[in-house]
Amino acid sequence: MSRHLIDKVAVGWQTLGTDLLDGAPPALLIALTGGEQWASRTLDHLVQPDGSPPRRMTVDQESVITSDFQWGYILRPNGIEVRNVFHEEPGPVVAWSADPRTVCAAPWPAPAARHTRGTPPLATAAPAKATATRTNTRH
Known part of the structure; x- marks a missing residue:
């Protein structure tokens, strides 16, 4: 997965x-996919x-603060960690073996207010060690 998402792309998806x-x-x-392929x-x-x-x-602590990121995904050897930039604590790691149709519950309460560009979020995540593009981290 990391080879496909990160190593095989020059800029982003x-x-x-x-x-x-x-x-x-x-x-x-x-x-x-309903049988479709693309x-x-x-x-x-x-x-x-x-x-x-x-x-x-x-993506690092500075780019998270100055951008409008809400979520980040960090590829780990055991799965994908889902990070919410409004909260400091690490997010859940969804195992590579997890059925992708399974609904994953977010462990964080909804933020009181959404931050705006240039305004720090309620809490910022620790700098990520993985490299990601804005396209594949923004939802």
């Missing part, structure tokens, strides 16, 4: 496709305002 599910049981593929697409043809090639954005 425009669309994540069913190729993420390669090797999954056919019944699961049908349940998740390819993941990367963000191509991007340039910085100065005309230079785009750089991959690293």
